[in-house]
Amino acid sequence: MVSKGKLHAILFPIPHPGHINPSINFALKLALRGFVVTYVNLEFVHHQLKSKSQATEDIDIFSEARKSGLDIRHTTVSDGLPLEFNRVFHLEDYWEHMLVNFPAHADEVVGRIIHADPYLLHFLVADTFYGWSATVANKYNIANVSFWTEPALVYSLIRHSELLRENGHFPCKDNVAEEITYIPGIKTVHTKDFMPYLKESDVETTSYKLVFTAFKEESKADFVLHNTVYELESETLSGLSKYKPHYAIGPINFSKGLPTNTVSKSLNPETDCSQWLASKTPSSVLYVSFGSLVQTSKRNIEEIAYGLLLSEVKFIWVVRAGMAEDEEATVLPDGYEDEIQDKGLIVPWCNQLRVLEDPAVGGFLTHCGWNSVLESMWFGVPMICYPVDYDQPTNRKLVIDDWQIGINLCDGTSLERKEIADKIRFLMDRSVSKDINENATSVKEKMRSAVEIDGSSERNFNQFIRDLRAKIDSTGTTK
Known part of the structure; x- marks a missing residue:
């Protein structure tokens, strides 16, 4: 296919669901605006999608989009490890490998894509956490777009790490508890809200190396796109914009007019919860899920399990393989599923959007991914926050302190079932959590307004396209 002069996005997502989902929807959004898009999936992710769907032939998550006339292409690249390698249980080893070995694979596939269609005006869109994007973009003389899939607050804390260092807060000593008010665009943040990789105890971890390798490259990006809403993080985004163009274009997964994928983006088989929910009264069910990646202790899982029972609140709990830190451990306490009877529904995975939009669901106990x-x-669902790692403690700060749409699961350092039950009862009793529910409704309205045709996220996305075209036109090349 020859498409002379058309802009062509070469898009690389990080291979975890929290990054894959927004990247797929961003690819569709670009294609809807007339861009050619090549989505570069890792081979093991593509294999998981195929295995989950039990397809006998190869699958293509963009087949429906292409049928509707969009020029969106799909290719795969190896991460250099065998398909059977368990990337979740050996996460640290996996990202050590990716830091060292994946840049060469990415370089090779970008070069191959560019040389296959020299008439297109190529540019790179890579997840910000990839620490090779600027080097590869410079090598091929193409524009470099950094796609940030976490809140602007997290980005800003990393971006201002040297300012934190100058003030003695990076790496932050683990026992320091101080309020910080000197970061541009951040009115106040407490050291307890820091991501773990900003703490002294994490400076030798792979997460630390991954983040700060990536942000050395990020400083050379031409544009930064944020999967957030301007009205919710306006001061932080304004503080960042003095460095380079930053655009809040979220929530990207809810952009208007995106084609529907007949192939699910989920990497796990999903249980249909709709029939169970249909028998429940409005706002009576607590949804519990800790995402696809984080792990916690067997003790914490047990306290949550019996806290749910003590609360006497109906619940759906996603209990996936690998949720406990011990790879071989049975996740739930012995006999627990017999104890819950009709009080709750335990599933290995489900369609989270369908659950959250169901009128029976009145709260979400979440890891704050x-x-x-x-x-x-x-969906205007208030949250009980149980952050475990990565950006989650900082996301908790936004949910509870800034937007006031949730509460903490525990107020101390350890989980206790009675306290868990009390917190669940508080949130699920709409007469006592009235303010939180009203705030959740207000935030929902702001998010939905942002993705309307005249909303802030759509305006920002249009401005990004204009700025990208202007940059390419002004240089006469894709760089």
Whole structure:
């Protein structure tokens, strides 16, 4: 296919669901605006999608989009490891490998894509956490777009790490508890809200190396796109815009007019919860899920399990393989599923959007992954926050302190079932959590307004397209 002069996005997502989902929808959004898009999936992710669907032939998540006339292409690249390698249980080893070995694979596939169609005006869109994007973009003389899939607050804390260092807060000593008010665009943030990789105990971890390798490259990006809403993080985004163009274009998964994929983006088989929910009264069910990646202790899982029972609130709990830190451990306490009877529904995985939009669901006990937070806000569902790692403690700060649409699961350092039950009863009793529910409704309205044709996210996306075209036109090349 020859498409002379058309802009062509070469898009690389990080291979975890919280990054894959917004990347797929961003690819569709670009294609709807007339861009050619090549979505570069990792081979093991593509294999998981095929295995889950039990397809006998190859699958294509963009087949429906192409039928509707969009020029969106799909290719795969190896991460250099065998398909059977368990990337979740060996996450640290996996990302150590990716830091060292994946840049060469990415370089090779970008070069191959560019040389296959030299008439297109290519540019790179890579998840910000990839630490090779600027080097590869410079090598091929193409524009470099950084796609940030977490809140702007997290981005800003990393971006201002040297300012934190100058003030003695990076790496932050683990026992320091201080309020910080000197970061541009951030009115106040407490050290307890820091991501773990900003703490002293994490400086030798792979997460630390991954983040700060990536942000050395990020400083050379031409544009930064944020999967957030301007009205919710306006001061932080304004503080960042003095460095380079930053555009809040979220929540990208809820952009208007995106084609429907007949192939599910989920990497796990899903249980249909609709029939169970249909028998429940409005706002009576607590949805519980800790995402696809994080792990916690057997003790914490047991306290949550019996806290749910003590609360006497109906619940759906996603209990996936690998949720406990011990790879071989049975996740739930012995006999637990017999104890719950009709009080709850335990599933290995489900369609989270369908659950959250169901009128029976009145609360979400969440690990505070950013995708989960955005989805809960979109449906106006208040949250009980149990952050475990990565950006989650900082996302909790936004949910509870800034937007006041949730509460903490525990107020101390350890989980206790009675306290868990009390927190669940508080949130699910709409007469006592009235303010939180009203705030959740207000945030929902702001998010939905942002993606309307005249909303802030659509305006920002249009401005990004204009600025990208202007940059390419002004240089006469894709760089």
